[in-house]
Amino acid sequence: xxxxxxxxxxxxxxxxxxxxxxxxxxxxxxxxxxxxxxxxxxxxxxxxxxxxxxxxxxxxxxxxxxxxxxxxxxxxxxxxxxxxxxxxxxxxxxxxxxxxxxxxxxxxxxxxx
Amino acid sequence: xxxxxxxxxxxxxxxxxxxxxxxxxxxxxxxxxxxxxxxxxxxxxxxxxxxxxxxxxxxxxxxxxxxxxxxxxxxxxxxxxxxxxxxxxxxxxxxxxxxxxxxxxxxxxxxxx
DNA sequence: CCGAAAGTACGTCAGCTGTCAAACTTTGAT
DNA sequence: ATCAAAGTTTGACAGCTGACGTACTTTCGG
Numbered sequence: 001x002x003x004x005x006x007x008x009x010x011x012x013x014x015x016x017x018x019x020x021x022x023x024x025x026x027x028x029x030x031x032x033x034x035x036x037x038x039x040x041x042x043x044x045x046x047x048x049x050x051x052x053x054x055x056x057x058x059x060x061x062x063x064x065x066x067x068x069x070x071x072x073x074x075x076x077x078x079x080x081x082x083x084x085x086x087x088x089x090x091x092x093x094x095x096x097x098x099x100x101x102x103x104x105x106x107x108x109x110x111x112x113x
Numbered sequence: 114x115x116x117x118x119x120x121x122x123x124x125x126x127x128x129x130x131x132x133x134x135x136x137x138x139x140x141x142x143x144x145x146x147x148x149x150x151x152x153x154x155x156x157x158x159x160x161x162x163x164x165x166x167x168x169x170x171x172x173x174x175x176x177x178x179x180x181x182x183x184x185x186x187x188x189x190x191x192x193x194x195x196x197x198x199x200x201x202x203x204x205x206x207x208x209x210x211x212x213x214x215x216x217x218x219x220x221x222x223x224x225x226x
Numbered sequence: 227c228c229g230a231a232a233g234t235a236c237g238t239c240a241g242c243t244g245t246c247a248a249a250c251t252t253t254g255a256t
Numbered sequence: 257a258t259c260a261a262a263g264t265t266t267g268a269c270a271g272c273t274g275a276c277g278t279a280c281t282t283t284c285g286g
Contacts, residue, residue, distance in 0.1 A: 012282085024150075024219070024221060024222050025145075025147060028141065028144060028145045029145055031141060032138075032141045032142055032145045033273095033274080034138060035274085037137075051232080052232075052233070053231090053232065053233085059274085059275070059276090060275070060276055060277080061232080061233065061234090062233085062234075062235080062236090062275085062276070062277075062278090063274070063275055063276070064233085065233060065234055065235085066234095066273095066274075066275085067274090068233095069234090081233095081282090081283090083231095083232085083282095083283060083284065084230095084231060084232045084233075084282065084283045084284065085231090085232060085233085085283095086232075086233060086234095099218060099221060100217070100218065100221070101214040101215075101217045101218040102214075102215075102218040104213075104214045105212060105213065105214040105215040105218055106137070108137060108212060108213070109137050125252085146243095146244080148244085164262080165262075165263070166261090166262065166263085172244085172245070172246090173245070173246055173247080174262080174263065174264090175245085175246070175247075175248090175263085175264075175265080175266090176244070176245055176246070177263085178263060178264055178265085179243095179244075179245085179264095180244090181263095182264095194252090194253090194263095196252095196253060196254065196261095196262085197252065197253045197254070197260095197261060197262045197263075198253095198261090198262060198263085199262075199263065199264095
């Protein structure tokens with residue numbers, strides 16, 4: 001094993017950036033894409049972590065991978081493997097501390113329709 | 114004269130959208146550009162409305178015009194003429210009501226450096 | 227051991243958009 | 257009347273990036 005991992009799951013931990021090293025520019029570039037915002041919204045609404053496949057997106061698998069990558073690089077999500085599935089979790093508290101109010105501002109989309 | 118204008122100034126009022134008809138997508142596309150975010154920040158920090166020219170930007174005049182246009186279309190600013198100058202004002206309250214927390218989230222950039 | 231499942235990596239390609247210069251318009255001053 | 261100031265409009269162009277297919281890797285089941 002390599003790093004801290006809550007439950008006894010899998011490794012293959014991709015690099016996760018420190019939120020303090022991420023700028024607003026990068027975050028906005030991440031959330032400006034509707035597909036990525038949908039991913040964020042679903043993770044935000046979900047009770048537990050979600051595998052990439054369980055979030056259905058209007059794009060191909062390879063494109064989906066790309067979007068998850070961008071979100072991870074922008075510090076919005078945490079990823080780890082469980083079996084062949086890659087699990088995703090919103091980095092709520094951390095992100096909220098680094099960019100207060102932003103996640104909340106994005107929630108308005110779900111509030112409407 | 115044509116429409117309602119606070120002080121006895123000029124017309125040539127460009128079309129301003131109703132905030133209720135603007136989606137988060139459009140807003141994010143507007144603020145994702147650093148030049149536009151800078152405009153918003155300056156208007157946010159200023160006590161009074163600012164002419165385009167008083168906000169110095171690292172782009173040509175025509176490009177600046179384009180950016181102001183995008184911000185107006187996205188409901189972030191209000192524009193009106195005063196002489197040959199085009200004045201700009203942040204649509205604070207309106208915008209805050211439509212997208213609560215978003216302007217605040219953008220302010221973090223100035224808080225840092 | 228083999229195959230299916232779940233993603234990843236890579237190369238390509240099309241469309242968007244931020245950029246500029248140049249020509250034009252309007253307004254205020256001289 | 258002229259001229260300068262302040263923006264706008266109109267192309268044109270370059271770079272980015274979101275999209276895809278294909279090939280590849282890893283893991284779990286039978």
